Each structure stands twice: as C-alpha cells, then as structure tokens.
Amino acid sequence: MGKPDLLPGTLDMLVLKTITRAPLHGYGIAQSIKRMSDEVLTVEEGSLYPALQRLLLQGWVTAEWKMTETNRRARFYKLTAAGRKQLGIEVSEFEQVIAAISRVLAEQT
C-alpha cells in the first residue's frame, strides 16, 4: 500500500504554514512538509506549483527571485498579512472538521 494522499483542500494551508517563519522556495516547501510530517505527507510537485500560483493570485503570498546558499537563482515565497489571516481561518476550520470527525468516530458502536 502506498503512502496516504494529502487530504484534499489542505495543501494551501500546509504551504502557508511552512512559510510562516521564513520565506522558502518551492523545493524547500516540499521538503519542509515532508520532514515536518515525518515523511508521511509527500507533496506532488504537480500539485505544488499550481497551488503556489493560486496563492500568488489570491495575494496570500508574494514571490521574489533570490540567490540560495549555493549561488543558484530560486524563487522564494513569502507570507503576507492577508495570507497570515487566511492561514488562521483555514486552521480553525480544519480543527473544527477534525473535531467533528473524531466525535463521530468516538461513538460507541
């Protein structure tokens, strides 16, 4: 059996969370999510970049071309104020859903 897929609709939230502390480039974001989830969650590159475009369009992140430590040019994504607010909203919604699901599952059968 393969690794579990990312829950639908949570990719945006995870991306926003990973760049809360510091801006990261696309590869860095993918690695970060993988590492922080103890290798449980793997972000498909095919979904990451379209998601980043969406986030850019919504104005929740901004992008900037910067030099990495290895002197390569990469595009770094930074969280905006609006993005921070959106993250808060999405996290609270997510927690509500999780709590509800837990209650259903905890039902004695």
Place this chain on the structure above:
Amino acid sequence: MNDVSQFLKKFSLLFRRNRFRSELDEEMAFHREQAERELIASGLSPQAAHTTAMRQFGNPARVREHSHHAIAFRAETILRDLRFAIRQMRKNPGFALTAVFILALGIGVSLAIFSFVDAVLIRPLPFAQPNQLVFVTESAATIPRANLSRYDFDDWKRMNSTLSSFAAVGGTGFLLHQGSITEPVPAARVSDSFFRTLGVTMLLGRDFLPGEDQPGRAKIAILPWGTWQKRFGGRSNVIGQSVSLDGNAYTIVGVLPRDFSYFPRANAQFWIPLLDPLGGCETRRSCHNLDAVARLRDGVTLDAARKDMQNIAAQLERQYPDSNRNQGAFVASLREIFFGDMQPILFMLLAGSALLLLIACINVASLLLVRSESRRREIAVRGALGATPARVLAQFVIEALLLALAGSVAGALLCTAAVSVIKSLIPTTMVDNMPFFRYIGLNSHTIAVAAAIALAAACFLAAIPALLLSRLNLHNTLAEGGRTAAGSFWHRIGSTLVVAELTVAVVLLTSAGLLGRSFYNLLHVPLNFDPNHLASAFLMIPNGTFKTNAEAVALYQDVNRRLLALPGAQSVGITTDLPVQCNCDTDWIRIVGKPYNGTHNEVDERDVSPAYLPTLKASLIRGRLFTEDDTAAKPSVIVINQAFARKYFPGEDPIGQKIGDTSLTPTSIRTIIGIVGDVRESGLDNEIWPAEYQAIYQGTDNYFAVAVRASGDAAALLPSMVSALRAIGPNIGVYGEITMDDQINASQAAFLHRFATSVVAGFAVIALLLGVVGLYGVVAYSVSQRTREIGVRMALGAERRTIYSMVLRQAGLLTAIGIALGLACSIGASLALRSMLFGVAPWDALTLTAVAFLLAAASIVASFLPARRAASVNPTDALRAD
C-alpha cells in the same frame, strides 16, 4: 483578496505570459536539480539520480499546463482550442469545405423556406389586432364563398350583434387620364369605415369620413403606396390633387402606408368610396358583387360571429324569398382568406426543408466520424500526456461549433441568393401584388432561426464524437483495430440513410427531367404563325366614341396608317384577341343547310383586319383572305381555320358555305371565303379549337389589339407604337404593350412550368449532392474501420485491384439499391405529376435511363477516394499500429 484585484492580476499576467513561462521553467529546473543533488548525496549514481528525479517530478508539461490553468482566464483555453481547430481544418481543407458546404446547403434552403413561411404565416398582418379581423360574404347553394349584395350588406350591418365594425369592398375599373397617359386601371370601392375597420393609419392625408360613401357624395380617392410612387412620383403635395377616372375628376385625400395590402384587391390602383350603386347590379338585392371585412367585438369568437351572420341570412331569406333563397353566410379569418391557399404548400416545403437539414447534419456527422476514427491515436496519446477527457471533449465541441458557425454563415448567404433566385422566377406583376415579399430574406426572424439552427447543429455534431469518446478506453484504442460495436451500429444507420438519400435523389432528378422536357416541349409547341419580330398593344375606345360602322372603320384605318408610318414597321394587323391567349371570346354557330339539334357549337371568334392574318404569317390553305373591300356594305364573310373545316365540314369543301347564329337570324348569316392554318389562339398547353375570323371592318369593336411585324427588334418599336396610338385621341386607352415572344414566355402555362421545373431541379441538385456526400461518408467510414482487415488481405497477397473492387462493390450495392428503389418510386411520383407533364410519358425511358447513369457516375466519383485510400494502405502499418 477580492475578485476585482484577482481579475486585474490575471489580466496583467496575460501580457507577461512568456516571462511567466520561462520563470516557471526555471523554478521547476531548480526543483529537479535539488532533488537530484539530494539523491546523489543519499548514494545513487548521477545517472540513476537524474532519472529518479525526473520521474518523481512527473510530467513537466502537465505541471506547466496546470499552473497555466490556475492563472489563465477560462476563455483562453477556448481560444487555444479554437486555434487548434482552425489549424486542423486547414490541414484537411477537403473535409472542412465539404462539411461547411453541405451544412450551408441544408441551412440555406431551410432558412429561405422559413423566411417565406414567416413572411406569409407568422408575421402579423399589417393591421391593428389582426386576429380580430374576419372576412364576411354570402354563400350560395353551390358556391360556399360567393359575394355579398349591397342591400344585404346594409341589412347585415344593421342587424348584427357580434361585429364592432363592418365594411364592404368591391372591385371596379376606370379609364385613367393622366397627362399623356390613358389607360384602364383596376380600382376598389369601399365603405367609409373600411380602413378604420382594418386599423390602418394613412401615411399622408386622411381616411374617408363617416358618410362619405353614400350616393351623391364627393368623388374622392385614396392612393395605395405603389400608385403614389409610380404615378405621382411620391410627392408630398399629392393631397388635394385631382385625377381623371372615366372622365370624372376625383380628389386625392390620402395615401396608404407602404405596408398596407388587402390581398384580394392587391392590384387596385385607386381606392374610392362606394358612392352611387354600380349601374344595374347594385340596384338589385339579387345581384352579388361585394365582399366585406369586419372586426369581431372583444371576446366574441369566430364561430359566434358566423352563427350570428347565418341567422341574419336566414331571416333575410324569409323576408325576401325571391332574391335570397339559399343565400347563407360565409365567415372566415382574414388571414385564412389572404394566405389559406398557400398554407398546405408552405407546410409541405417546411417539412421538406427540415428533412433536408436533418440529412445534411447526419451527413456531416458521418464525415466527422470518419475523421475522428483516423484521429483515435491522437486522442489516445493526448490522454496519455495528461489531457482529461473533458479537455479532449472540449476540443471536439469547439470543432463542431466552428463547423456549425461557418455552415450557418455560409447558409445565410446561400439563403439570400436562393431568395433572389426565387424572386426572379416570379413575374413582377405578381410580386407587386404581394407586398409581403419584401420581408422574405434575411431579417431579425431569419437570423434568430439561423442562430438556433447553428446551435442545434453544433450540439448534434459534437455529440457524435463525444459518444465515440465515451466508448474510448485508452488501452483498447492503442491496441485494437477492428470494428467496434458502435461502429457497426453507425454503419448500419449510415447505409440505410444513404439508400434513402439516393432514392430521394433519383425521384427528384426524374421529376426534374420530366418537367424540364415538358417545359421544352411546351415552348416548342407548333404555333402556326411567326411570333418573332411581332410587337403588340391593346386599345380601349370609350363607349360612344363611334356610333356608326363607318366611324369605326375610319378609326381602324387611322390606326393602320399611323402604325405603318413608323420606321421599322412592315405590316400591321388589328384583332379582337391576340394569339396564344385562351379559348375565350367564343361564339355559338349553326351551319346553314345542315341538321341542327340545339347543341352549342362553340368556336373561337376573332374579328380581324384584312392585314392581320398576313401580318401573323398564317398560311392560307384554300380560298382567299379579307381585303379592304370587305366592308359593311358587302355581304358578311368569314375565314375559318383548318380545325373548323375538319370538324364541321369533314370531306367537303367549306368555301361558299354559310353559317349563322343558333337561330340563323338573317343578319347573322355569313359566308366562308377561305381556310387558314390552325393559328394557336389558345394557351400553349390547350388544344386548338375551331376558329372563325370575322372582318372587323364589318362590325364595331371597342376593345381590340394591334399586331405590328417589325423588320428589326420588336421591343424597340413598342414606345413609338404607344405614342403613335395615343396621338389618335386623348380618350383612347393604350396599354399592355409587349412583344409576342415576351407574351408567350410570360403566359400562365409557361410560367407554371418554368417555376415548377426550376424549383424541382434545385431540390434535385441538392438531393444529389447530399446523397453523394452521404455515400462517401459511409464508404470512407467503413474503410477506416476495416483498415486492419485490408492490411491482412494485402499481406496475404491480395492485389490493389481486389481492394478497389471490394470497396467499389460495397458502394455499388448501396447505389444499385438506391437507384432501383428510386426508379420505382419515381414512376409513382411522375404519375402524380401527370397533369404537369406535356408531351412526355411518366415512364419515359430516356429520362429514367439518363438519371440512372447520372447517379451511377456520381457514386463512382464518391467512392473513388475511399477506394484509393483503401488500396494504398500499407499492410505493415495497418497490422502494426492503430
């Protein structure tokens, strides 16, 4: 972030697409490199690391597309599909052109016929609340729609309770004097409330006021738009002018709007109030010469009004048993009276055109199917590259829309052309009488219908490949090459349809052929006179102009003299009726010395001048023609035609025999002095009757025609003829000048035949084209489905010739069935057409054979392309792929 700023962002990205793309590429390259580096660090060889990273990353094109999709307007994908579709069309111009052409045919014809139906049946009549308008008249014992008498009209108006307005209308004619023009014109007489009942507002001036139609009131007239333009130059100062009708001055008080048309009296050039009762007829209750229009009261139905009028008629029947016995009432909606006759034909045409449209769409769908079969691989590969079924479907939908749009635009253009062709087939006199003709062609209604048809066609055409796609399984398509179940189903439908199309084409072609031959025969029917270089005109001498025979003869000789003096005039003749008209103006005769049992021996009677028969170049068989000497002072003499001699004097010499009227009154006795060849007095398709030619110098005729043989062009002579005749006197009515050739061409028989032949031929050509394209579609589809089989055959040693014959045989079978069925049906159809056929039998072998050959040739052409494609299949390709 709100929608507006999102939109603006998208919009700004629109212009920076290239940079967006290159930046994205750079990002993805960086991502892959990083992944690769990490893999190397974890121990893989650079080669393995590279391939793993690539595989992990996935399809860059897909990522690119999805990213693009995230920031693109939805319309952009449609634009891209559109560009792709256009490129596809350009690569396959044959397919695109054929498809668009077929669609244009179907849509164009449907639009033309629809616009006709729209102008006649759908468009409301140019009156206020036309659904309330009814046509009212009396019915007689044997005639359900007779006429109304003036006295009955007055009573019906007074006694009814269901009509809010009731007005009479009748026809009449006047001799118009205007400047140098004197000519008889048809006119209409109406009640004062006629135009008010219809709800018509005058364009200029005023309507008739209440009471202005009573006897003795002022002579006033209202002009229809056409007369106002033609005779008064459309000048706005026409109100108050007077015009001379029958010598009386009528003051013009109003001009009708251009839209106005009262169909039964469409040719009326002047509208005047009823005024004095028309001599004789309108003074008696028993003489019926009027009709009436009325408006129903609010809430009253047609049936209620009919019952009301029938009750009133029954009452009058009791009151006036002599005049009103069996006189009932006839009430119908005005629209029914105007266009009721046309309804069945129009509906039939509409049904036919709908069928044509359906067949055209099915043909194009079949062509599309053939093409999508050959693109199966492309679709499969696209799917493997990551296109969703929705995207592929969208592509097909766009293509179908493009075809439908192009077809509709081309169809609209074709419709305009078709309409102008139809209009040119109908003589101008008829067009003038049908003002709704103006609305036939492209207008808002037609364009709306065209758009609807385009949409429907697009849906239909998109559905076909969509259904095909739904049966598409990626793996199967890349592997399979045989015929699918869906394919067999479509093949069966297609074949049946092609056979039906070919049958219809054969029937229409034979009908067109037979009608065409009939038309040719009609125009070449023996006339027994020389119609070339013959110019003619009609004269009307007002009653009382000459009181004695001598005065009449003086006038005839004056006419002769003036016309002969014209340059180019070789000879001049006078007659009461020109040839090629009808078997009318007849006489009942009785032969002196022969037994008579009271039967009506009817013969055509023509009063002619001495030079008339020589002017026509009729051949003298025996005896002599008239001379100037045969005046009223001499004994009455006549010349008869051969038909007369054969019928009444078989085996004997008629010269010297005498005939007279049915009671042999002494003054009617006349001697036969000569026999001429059978000049065709009747219409082209009528039989030639016995005819007698009396000497016009021996009588007095007010209405006659002149025939002038010109040494050069007859048409050039007409204007000088007319002015020479008008110069005789101001009261002489001169009208209807025309050359004999034109008259024959415009005669009713010729017109009907020409019209029918053209329409049927047009439909036949369309049916043939559709049938041929349909056949091509079916055969090509079958070939594309059997590519593998053909490859196998060729690999097993079959020659190209065998493949050719295999395909052609399939096509030939369908054609043969179509031709056979078609010939059988066409015999039935031509039996139905029998009344229109002239000089050809319904089972004319020549026409049937020619049509069979034509269709066989066409189908060979149609199946040649697929056959060649089949024969040039490379066996290895066919076996390996697809």
